[in-house]
Amino acid sequence: MNLEVEQALKVKSIALDIIEELLQDEAHYKEKDLKNAAELLSRCVCDLVNIYAGISEVHDTALQGTISKVKISYNSIVNSKEKVKNCI
Numbered sequence: 219m220n221l222e223v224e225q226a227l228k229v230k231s232i233a234l235d236i237i238e239e240l241l242q243d244e245a246h247y248k249e250k251d252l253k254n255a256a257e258l259l260s261r262c263v264c265d266l267v268n269i270y271a272g273i274s275e276v277h278d279t280a281l282q283g284t285i286s287k288v289k290i291s292y293n294s295i296v297n298s299k300e301k302v303k304n305c306i
Contacts, residue, residue: 222278225284232292239292239296240295245299247298247299251298252298255291258287258288259287259291262287262288
């Protein structure tokens with residue numbers, strides 16, 4: 219498996235983790251953190267479209283940036299949930 223496919227699968231894996239996290243019952247999140255996560259995930263979609271459409275010349279760098287953005291989104295959601303749980 220080539221590096222680009224591995225990186226794309228990493229993005230997918232983290233995205234699935236985000237879905238699993240958000241679908242948990244009794245979970246509450248701060249609106250600001252959800253907005254930040256939504257923005258970063260939207261940017262990830264744009265990055266992936268640029269790669270797929272051939273707009274981005276350097277796929278490896280673009281995929282690394284996409285992985286970073288999706289990780290930040292996941293961490294933002296998880297940390298937000300913990301803070302809200304402590305406040306309730």
